[in-house]
Amino acid sequence: MLWLSIDRTSDIPLIRQIYLELRRQILRGELSSGQRLPSSRELAAHLGVSRNVVLEAYDQLISEGYLESKSGSGTYVAQGAYWELTSDQGITVQPSDRSFIVTTADLIDFRSGIPALDHFPRKLWGELTKRVCLEASAAAFGYSTPEGCLELRSVLAQYLRRTRGVHCQPDQIVITSGAAQAFSLVGQLLLSAEDTIALENPTTPEIREIYSTLGAGLDLIPVDDRGIQTQWLPASKPPKFILVTPSHQFPLGSVLTIQRRIELLQYAKATGSYIVEDDYDSEFRYSGTPVSSLQGLSPESVIYIGSFSKILSPALRLGYLVLPLEMVQACRRLKRLIDLHSSTFEQLALAEFIQAGHLERHIARMKKLYRQRRDTLKQLLNEYFPEQVRISGDSTGLHLVAELNEIDFSPDRLHKIEQQRIRIYPMSIYAPSQEKYQKQIVMGFGNVAIEDIKLGIQRLKRGVME
């Protein structure tokens, strides 16, 4: 007799269980085509269920083509219903890289670029999204335009002009799924075979990977304490674009001087290259006056990329592109082909959040918090590693760079440090094969509470001394 497992304690109805089990056995070939099934009466008796239950399961399988009934002779497995499952052929799917996700209990993670997740304005955001959901027009529940909601683009254009000196109309903005999607869109729009781009060195491995995956040749241009060293930009074969972080170089922290800004713009004009400006966390400037955007100096040659990941939450997946006018149509088309548009409700809630002044108040509050965390981190590094540590890149943002004399952050050393339940990030991740950065680490403090910073530095000391 046919072997079927059914579970009488399950919430799944018996008809459904029998149907699913037979379907699985047919697809896997455990029941082969042409094989005769027991009569409904026999199977019902065998399973201890009513005959109607089996009849309904059989009928469903017949209507979907898994079984066929031959009058007077019984029910048979149909031809062509066997499907070889590819996951059984030795291919295994690796778990996703979870290193972006800060979770492990008792591990103090100094990952850069993560804001204070427990300070997200939950209540306010909840109220705003509820209001948007209840009050938005019926049309807001349908498809929208690829560039994003006009409400958000309008307030964003004003906000960027006021706080970052960005010159744009709402029509030049395309709302994206974080800066990450903006990087990809730019690459897909501008790059063709054989093209090269210029990136700062160091830079994030993710940015290198996005563009090398698109097939671009990467020209890595060194950076110093005045930003990208423009004299190393290639004289022949100019790059399609030069991607820079002028307000706060990632990860070194330098600000691009006005002289270099002008050299960069002159180079772009002379060669026809675009400049891509990644303005990822410059809202958190702790000393000196805010640095204006590069885009404000030359809106026609700069593609400006911003994100709400650091000033609100990376989970929102909201970022944006401010484009030179000639790129707008092509970018809207590409965004539509990729995902039609980003979520309307998040955009409408964010538009209200900015319009009502909540964003600027939130940033001001967070800046105070981050300043305290940064100061604590600096003070403790100096206390635990006197005469040994040199701190830089700490005037802006959510991370700083610490150089520890006489300590190489080799894989072995990093392993010893991680055994102390602290995670730090060597500069070598951002600048592979650059000897001069061997003693430097990048320490994010945005999502590390003061108590954990204290504990973390004690652990770092133990990991380094071992």
Ligand SMILES: Cc1ncc(COP(=O)(O)O)c(C=O)c1O
């Ligand atoms: C320098 C820099 N720019 C941009 C991003 C991307 O941010 P998102 O896609 O979350 O907006 C990151 C992410 O960590 C980053 O480090």
